[in-house]
Every structure is written in C-alpha cells, then in structure tokens.
Amino acid sequence: MHTQALVDLTPAALVELIQAKHRQLLKDLPGLLDVREQELSSAFAAAKEARSTMNEDPSEANIQAHDEREAFRRSAESRVYRLRDACANTEQSMAYWADDTEPWRELLDARDRVDAGQAPRFKSKKKNGGDTS
C-alpha cells in the first residue's frame, strides 16, 4: 500500500479489511482443524501402539520408535490446541469488529488527542524520552 493510501485509510475501511481477514480465517480454520484433529487421532493411536510394543519388547528400536511417535503426538496435540485457540480468537474478533454498535470507535480517542495537539502516548527512543520542554 502506498504511503498516501496508508495515511488516508479510514477507520471503517480498516475494520472492513480486518473483517475480511477474519472471514477468510473462519472459512479456512475449521477445515484445517479437522485435518489436524484426524492427524492427532492417528498420532495418538500410533503412540499408544508403540507404547504397547515397547512394554512387550523393550528393545532399543522399539524404545526409539515409541519416542518418535510420542514426540509427533505431542506436536500434533499442540497444533490442535493452537488451532482451537485461533478459531476461538477469530470468532471473538469477528464478533467485536462486526458489531453494529461499532465499539471500535472508542479506540479513536488517542487519534483525537494527537489531532488536538497533545503528545502521543508512546515513549520516544530519544535519551530524554522525547521531552522537548
């Protein structure tokens, strides 16, 4: 995006862009979650089987196979949790940004303060913190 377009971007337009992103995520994530859950089921079954085999014959090869499958199960489980979190966050965000009462308008107070000539909230990286007084 060109600088001028960036500077001219209105809050409503940005909300539209955010909603578009979340709509796309809501479309993509459930399918991905299904795939990951199936992957987790397979990983869980494989790890369980490897554990049984290892208990019957605790050879070096069986122990190594069990460790690999257990690691895969843990990573699959982690991916599923992240996806579930992402789905929950996306739904929550969608609900917020698509709210007809436009609650995001209160977030423009900082902009209005700067427009009124006040200093911004963030601290400058200058040695004196940007204080020019």
Add this chain to the structure above:
Amino acid sequence: MKGPSSANKAGLSEDELAALVKNITELKEQRAAVRHRRQINALAITHAKRDNRSLTLPKQLKASDDSVVREALEAKTAFLNAHAERDSISATVPIPRATIEKRLRHLLKSLTKNIGVEGVKPVEVERAAFAEFFEFQALHRRVGSLESANEAMIVARERLQQALALLNKHNRNAHREEQAIQRQLDESFKAARALRREVARANPQARPAVSVAASESLMERFRAGQSISMEEMQDMLEHSSLFKDPNPTDLTDTTEE
C-alpha cells in the same frame, strides 16, 4: 583711510559669510537628521537580528515611520511567530516521518494480512494495534503540519534576511550621506574662516576692541550663568590670554594638553 573698493569688498565678503553661515546651519541640521536616522537604523538592526528573541520594541523604533525600518520590524515579528509555531508543533512530534510510516505499515500488516494460524491475535491485541494505527496516522498529519510550519518559517527567515540586508544598505547609504555632509561642512568652515580673516583685514575697525575690564565683566556674566552673545564670547576669548580664570571650566581653561 580705506578706499571705496575696500569697503565694497568687505561688504561683499560679509554677505558671503552670512550666506555661508546659513548654509552651515542647514548642513548641520541635515547632519543631525542623518545621524538620527542612523541611530534608528542601528537600533532596528540590533532588534531585527535573528538570534535576538526579544519581543520588546524600543520606543524609538515604535515611533519610526521609515518604511525600511518598519518592514524589518514586521519581518522580525513574522519570523518570531513562525518560529514559535514551528516549535510548538515540533514539541508534539517525537519521531520522524519515516519511522511513523514504517510503524503504520507494520500495524496494517499485523491487522489485515492473513498469514494463517500464526497471525491470529487476541482481540485485545488487535484493539491496541487499531488504536495505535490511527494515533500514528494523526501523528503523520502533524508531521505534515510541522513541515508546512517549517517552510513558513524559512520563508519568514528569508524575508527577515532581505529586510536586514536592505536596512544595512540603507544604513551604509546614510553613513556615506553623513560623510558627504561632513566634508561639505569642513569646506564651509574653512571658507568661513578665510572669509572672516578677509573681512577683518579689509575692515580692521569693524569691531571695537574690547578692554580687559570689559572682558572680565563678560566673564563675570558668564560665570553668573547669564546669556552672552556669540560676538561677546569671541571678544572674551580674544582677551583670554590677558587674564587667568581662577576657577577654570571646560570653556575657560586655556591650559594646553
């Protein structure tokens, strides 16, 4: 006994002398006017210099109706106002334009670019980024105002520099004018002295000699603070070598340095 030609010559010289004295008076008036103008110019130059931040105008300058001086003072006021405006905006813009634009791009990307699961943030984080985006956008507008104010200050500074240059030129011209008047005055004084000598030679009895007693009485009047004419003063000075002032003043002290 003097001949008629000698008397005529003396009369003519006295007329010339009178004309010359009148001319000298006029030249002195002109010189005083030019000196006054130069004083005003010097005050205006000191006041209008860029590093002088004083807003108090000397009262001699307030009364001046010289267009060059007025322009310099107006240019100085405009410059100080533009400078103050620029500084007040600058105080609320702690970071440069490029940093603001970089931050705006980053925030827009984090809010709108779909990079999959890793790009999903809690709504609180999105809200903070949204608020920050528009705060930086407002800050970007202030940078625009700052640049406009800076340009206005540069224009005001150039105007001030031009006005000061003109004032300096004006002052140099006044200095030359004063020097020219001074040269004319020097020549006139010289001519007047020559004419006085000529008149005195042509008519030695023109003025009766003043006795020492008369000079002393004049001195008494002078000391008493009474007014004495220029001729009486000259007479008194002619006899100043005949007596010593017991309480010499700047005017009567004949001690050579």
